[in-house]
Amino acid sequence: MVHFDPFDHAFHDDPYAVYRALRDEAPVYYAAPYKLWVLSRYDDCSRAVRDFKSFINKYGVSIDEAKEQMPTVLTVDPPDHTRLRHLMAGMFTPEAVQPLEASVRTMARELLAPFLETGKVDIIGDFAARLPMAIICRLLGFPREDEDMLRNWTDLVVQRDEAATEMPQHAIDATLKLFDYFEKHMAERARKPARDDLVAHLMASEKAGKLSHQEVLGYLYILSIAGNETTTKLIGNITYQMHRNRDQLELLLNDRSLMADAVEETMRYDGPTQLMGRGVGRDIEYHGQTIKEGERIALLFMSANRDERHYPDADVYDINRRARDHLGFGGGLHACLGAALARLEAKVAFEEMLDVMPDFIVDEGGLKRMHAPSVRGYTHVPVTFKPVQGVRVA
Amino acid sequence: MPNVTYIEANGTEHEVDVIEGCSLMEGSILNEVPGIIGLCGGICSCATCHCYIGPQWAARLSPPSEGELAMLERASDRRPESRLGCQIAVTQELDGMVVRLPEHQSTGDN
Numbered sequence: 001m002v003h004f005d006p007f008d009h010a011f012h013d014d015p016y017a018v019y020r021a022l023r024d025e026a027p028v029y030y031a032a033p034y035k036l037w038v039l040s041r042y043d044d045c046s047r048a049v050r051d052f053k054s055f056i057n058k059y060g061v062s063i064d065e066a067k068e069q070m071p072t073v074l075t076v077d078p079p080d081h082t083r084l085r086h087l088m089a090g091m092f093t094p095e096a097v098q099p100l101e102a103s104v105r106t107m108a109r110e111l112l113a114p115f116l117e118t119g120k121v122d123i124i125g126d127f128a129a130r131l132p133m134a135i136i137c138r139l140l141g142f143p144r145e146d147e148d149m150l151r152n153w154t155d156l157v158v159q160r161d162e163a164a165t166e167m168p169q170h171a172i173d174a175t176l177k178l179f180d181y182f183e184k185h186m187a188e189r190a191r192k193p194a195r196d197d198l199v200a201h202l203m204a205s206e207k208a209g210k211l212s213h214q215e216v217l218g219y220l221y222i223l224s225i226a227g228n229e230t231t232t233k234l235i236g237n238i239t240y241q242m243h244r245n246r247d248q249l250e251l252l253l254n255d256r257s258l259m260a261d262a263v264e265e266t267m268r269y270d271g272p273t274q275l276m277g278r279g280v281g282r283d284i285e286y287h288g289q290t291i292k293e294g295e296r297i298a299l300l301f302m303s304a305n306r307d308e309r310h311y312p313d314a315d316v317y318d319i320n321r322r323a324r325d326h327l328g329f330g331g332g333l334h335a336c337l338g339a340a341l342a343r344l345e346a347k348v349a350f351e352e353m354l355d356v357m358p359d360f361i362v363d364e365g366g367l368k369r370m371h372a373p374s375v376r377g378y379t380h381v382p383v384t385f386k387p388v389q390g391v392r393v394a
Numbered sequence: 395m396p397n398v399t400y401i402e403a404n405g406t407e408h409e410v411d412v413i414e415g416c417s418l419m420e421g422s423i424l425n426e427v428p429g430i431i432g433l434c435g436g437i438c439s440c441a442t443c444h445c446y447i448g449p450q451w452a453a454r455l456s457p458p459s460e461g462e463l464a465m466l467e468r469a470s471d472r473r474p475e476s477r478l479g480c481q482i483a484v485t486q487e488l489d490g491m492v493v494r495l496p497e498h499q500s501t502g503d504n
Contacts, residue, residue, distance in 0.1 A: 082420060093438040094464075
């Protein structure tokens with residue numbers, strides 16, 4: 001009988017065999033200790049993300065024990081959700097984020113430069129953990145010198161000790177610090193001429209009566225957290241998969257135009273977001289099992305992405321697959337708002353890596369994994385490569 | 395609220411009210427009209443809200459952006475009147491609009 005425990009640290013090493021067993025033996029699974037229903041097949045998850053009346057967000061999207069939710073774009077349902085999402089959707093299209101490419105590239109080069117002559121770098125600690133927060137700070141308009149502090153807090157928000165099924169104290173403390181920072185930052189801004197960034201846009205929306213102050217804070221919170229850790233983990237995961245699948249790395253090195261496809265396949269095959277929680281908004285039936293309104297349910301996006309009922313050879317990492325319908329960024333009205341930015345950052349980050357370390361090897365003994373029920377990836381990905389003499393100017 | 399009629403490829407018509415400011419994609423999803431997927435949630439990244447807008451209504455819309463045109467390259471059964479529903483905001487001026495939906499939404503090469 002299949003056993004699924006997303007809080008079990010040992011499970012995080014390789015969840016895919018369990019996902020397969022869930023899809024085959026228990027497509028509607030009940031994790032009794034967490035009072036949590038689980039859907040794992042592609043067709044079921046894909047139907048669920050489109051059914052916003054049956055799968056609701058107002059009780060949150062984590063599978064931690066449900067607590068009162070702050071109103072963010074992730075934790076409200078239509079029509080409030082529609083209003084919140086509209087404020088930002090136009091700023092996160094591929095066309096809108098494209099002008100950031102030069103900044104992402106410059107930052108990536110600056111971050112890699114100190115390591116080129118050593119032939120060693122921790123792709124997460126020295127590089128991928130720093131890049132997304134730098135870009136988010138730039139988008140939001142937070143000072144660059146605050147980056148490390150903010151990243152430390154956002155890391156604490158998501159970090160979980162083993163068996164912790166509710167938000168731990170360190171995460172609550174870090175959340176309060178972030179809110180305090182946002183308040184002070186906005187108070188300071190209010191005294192100065194308006195700038196052109198996301199904080200300015202949110203403040204103007206509040207002034208125009210389109211957003212409450214709580215909603216502004218919630219938006220800043222979600223923008224700071226959501227795009228940070230997952231993008232870091234994506235860069236780590238593409239590095240690891242290319243190391244493990246040298247034939248795919250060769251393909252990419254021979255044809256760099258495949259880079260966007262490689263990012264896409266990594267999101268399908270080994271995307272950081274494993275699952276999302278939902279509340280059941282009305283009685284539903286899946287595979288003959290009725291699930292009652294008010295229950296909690298998890299959508300296993302990474303299992304859906306490996307569903308052989310949908311993808312031929314689903315367990316093969318194939319950068320020529322070009323599947324655009326994967327659920328690596330979720331899907332439907334709540335699909336990842338920052339997906340285009342994440343795609344851009346991962347693509348540029350890995351391009352810059354390949355430029356200077358095409359022969360990189362991951363030191364597998366030094367890999368360290370993070371542990372969280374919903375996000376999977378590494379905290380350390382040490383790589384070695386042939387040292388590059390002379391540091392390039394960015 | 396503006397009224398929009400979505401017509402599925404098989405001819406089934408859905409006449410619905412759409413909250414002003416919502417996109418045509420959201421208008422169909424929120425009213426549970428089949429035929430539009432909206433996988434990316436409206437950030438012009440998937441082409442699964444592909445629809446056809448006749449010339450009489452297209453004339454009242456801003457022309458597609460470069461980003462929308464680039465994404466439309468991915469749509470199957472693309473025609474001159476092809477648009478992405480997520481990039482068209484429904485306003486009162488579009489009351490009575492008719493939107494035709496393709497037989498399939500393209501979801502990649504596989």
